[in-house]
C-alpha cells in the first residue's frame with residue numbers, strides 16, 4: 459500500500475513545502491506498513507526527496523504542463539493514484555495545492571481534509587487534527603471514504619529526515635486540462651516570494667503612506683526577506699495585491715514574521731499563524747498583535763526600524 463505525496467516544484471526545484479509533505483506521507487505510510495511515493499512535475503533532482511522518506515518519485519515531464527494547471531495536475535495525479543493502487547494522497551497548503559485538492563478529490567470520489575496538522579493516531583479510523591476557526595481552534599475530522607486526500611498545513615508537522623533510496627520513474631499519461639490553460643504568466647521576478655520566504659517583513663497602515671516603505675524594503679534586504687503588507691495597505695494601492703497577507707490574502711509560513719505598524723486583526727492573524735516566530739513593532743502597547751507575538755517592541759516604527767537596520771548591518775559586518 460502506498461501513500462502518494464504531491465511534491466510541488468518551481469523551475470524544476472522542489473518548493474519549501476515539499477519536504478514537509480514528503481515527511482507527512484512517509485509517517486502515514488509507516489503507520490500503514492506501506493511506502494511513500496512522490497509525484498512531481500518537471501523535477502530536475504527528484505531523488506533528493508529520499509531524504510524525507512520518499513522511496514519512489516513519479517516524475518511527470520514533457521507533457522505540456524510546464525506551469526501549474528489545476529485541472530491537468532488533478533488528472534495526472536488521479537492516474538498516478540490508480541497506477542500505484544494508492545488510497546491516500548497528501549498535498550500541501552499552498553494556493554496551488556488548495557486549488558488542486560478539491561478537483562482531485564472529486565475525480566477520485568475521495569474525502570478531502572485541508573489544514574491538517576498531525577498524522578492520525580489510528581490510520582484505519584483516519585481521524586485527523588486540523589486547524590479551524592481561522593486557526594483559533596482545532597477540529598478532529600474523520601475521512602471515511604476509501605480514497606482520501608489530506609492537505610497538510612504549513613509549518614505544523616514539519617520536515618523530518620528519514621533517508622531512503624529514492625528511485626525516479628518517468629510518467630507520461632494522457633493529459634486532460636478540461637479546456638483550461640494559462641496563455642501567459644506575468645510573475646513578479648527578482649524578489650523572494652512570500653509563500654517560500656524564510657523571513658517576511660510586513661507593514662501595515664501604521665506606516666502612514668507608501669513613501670515610507672523604503673525602510674521596510676531596506677530591512678527586508680538586510681535580512682534576505684520577502685516584503686508583505688496588511689489588506690488596507692494593498693486596498694489603498696500603497697503596495698501590490700500580491701503582498702497582501704491574511705485570511706483573504708496569502709498565507710505566510712515563514713520562520714520569522716516581522717509585523718510593523720499592523721494592529722493584528724483576526725483576519726490578518728489567520729494568514730500568519732503558521733509562521734514560527736512573530737516579532738511585532740507597534741506604538742500601541744494594547745495592539746492585539748502583541749498577544750500573538752513571540753517578541754514585541756512597543757515603539758514608533760520610524761525610530762525602531764532604522765535602528766534595527768543599523769544594528770543588523772553592524773552585526774552582519776562583524777560576522778562576515
Ligand code: FAD
Nearest residue numbers: 662663664688689704705706719720721725726741742759
Ligand atoms: P490598522 O488597524 O489601522 O492598524 C495600524 C496599526 O499601526 C495600529 O495598531 C497602530 O497602533 C499602529 N501604528 C500607528 N502608527 C504607528 C507607528 N508610528 N509605529 C508603530 N505602529 C504604529 N486584513 C488583513 O490584513 N488581511 C486580510 O486578509 C484581511 N481580510 C479581511 C476580510 C474581511 C472579511 C474583513 C472584514 C476584514 C479583513 N481584513 C484583513 C481587515 C482587518 O480586519 C483589519 O482592518 C486590517 O488587518 C487592519 O490593517 P492594519 O493593521 O494595517 O491597520
